[in-house]
Amino acid sequence: MSRLQEEAARWFVRMSGAEPDDPERGRFEAWLAASPAHAAAYAAIADTWSDLESGTQCNALAQAMQARQERHRQSRRTLLRRGILGIVLGGLGGEAAYYRLQNETLWESARRTDTGTLGREFLQDGSILVLDADSEVLVVLSRSERRVKLLTGEVIFDVAKDPERPFVVDSGPAQITVLGTRFAVTRLRETIRVSVDHGLVQIAAGPFWRRQYLQLEAGQVAELRLATSENIALKKVDRKADAAFSFEHGILMFDRADLGEVAETLSRYRKTPVRVAARGTGAGPRITAGVPAAQIESFIDLLPQIASVSVRRRGDEVELGAR
Template sequence: MTTAIREEAARWFARMHGGTGDDAAWRAWMDADPAHAAEYAAFEALWRDFDSTPRVEALAQALHGQRRVRRRAIARGALGLAGLGVLGLLARRGWDAFQDGATYAQSRETGIGERMTLSLPDGSTLTLGPASRAALRYSRRERAVVLTHGEALFDVARDAARPFVIDAGSARVTVLGTRFAVSRLPGLVRVSVAHGTVQLAARGGAGPLLLRAGEVGETADEGSALPRRVPRDAQDAFAAAERGLIVFDQATLPEIAATLSRWRRQSVRAEGPAEGGPRITAAVQARDVEGFLQALPRIAAVRVQERDGALWLTASEKNR
């Protein structure tokens, strides 16, 4: 009788943890006899016991056929696991949890005008630009970064077994090993590749675009527009870190405002639609942002006005 109940409990455990069980039927079976609940609880306890690395690795070997496993009880309630497929379920779930468990994690944020370089445990480096934030999480399967806002430069050590993935809003950037930059700007995400190869995809993996050394790609930070290459110099993204220059290439007022806001305490904002306004090309010394703002009305048809605690950039009438 006990063996039959144990086998039923194993079947229910496999169904419920495999996502194919019926909750009402399972609850009715559990309530029908205290022995049912006791045997099911034994399987749950066994499942929780597989958190340790040696047990998980042993189960993974069994799952992949690397060695034969005797059919024996490894804990109360384990009888019949192999024959009922529960061993495979435990091995798969346990191995996935082991592979996806964090081996390294941290979050860093920079202030206005501040840059920060992080040396990562795999030999990669990440340089956060001003007023930027990134959260890092490494597992045995993947190296992941979430760029919440701002910009970051990456020099990624090659690891064919663990891709390096950056989540930047609606954009997903995947590499194995390369040097590149990611910048979140108003309405778009820009990726500039210094060397190596980078895959830029929109949310959901739609329309992946392969970018090679010297290329720049952009994708909308909202919506489902496909990524596209843009005619820009990829080295512009590294100019601030290497030469203290902020480079604008046919930049819109929203892009200029967002970029300069990372370098000065008082925020800079743009007024009016991005399209149809002036496009500005300039190289600005990071230490002379104020001088550039003062000169901007002489460079382009732009009004610079201070109000409501911010500095506003507005296209003049002849650009409307």
């Protein structure tokens, strides 16, 4: 077994059955994205183990033992299987203790901001999170990784450099991995947007067999369009990255935003959410504007004058529609 195959097999052992928020997942994603050869080696390991699992565990072990006795007749595929089994069995010993130590939670925090209220979270490693209104995060720091789960809303991440501990933002369908940078992640119902102020950001999205990777640098923006959990589109988009950081200064920036994005964003600042009328078959109007957070209601009333939008009010309820 080559060194790369052994490394891939060890990752397979660590990640088999691992939870989505496992502290090791960020390091695994970074390793997987580092080279196409890594992804190919891991896929080969997974395929081989699937072949082994088609029988019982006892049969698999018996085949491996028989293969060891008849080494001169083994094919490369059988050698790979035996290597995986050896790592599986051996890895349950000393390595298990090591990884338990590495993945031990050192610090954790949960934070949610109220409607219309921003928030700052200072992490133990020196990183700073700025939460937009009505946003929620869970933070877990371990020896091997710094992980933030973005449950809803929008957050600016100013990440302290730590080459030994990747900083991972889990936004559900997308995993964003960095070592030290400043970027923002917006989680909408149909879109996840990543905007980079400075530094490098690695995005991984989709299931393993159809995983997409994208690297962003300063000033770039990427969007992940969510159709289903297994049918997603990750790509760079022509947008101004600094628009994602404006909420920190009390300004909500819309750049060719559809009514769904406008409604979701405004709803973070209203006790009663803004709704969107049933959409037709067309693309619908697009809104480009900068809105002071203190003037949300005035902006809603002004919408019909700046775009083909209808606004219906009933008490505190607001419904936007395309004209």
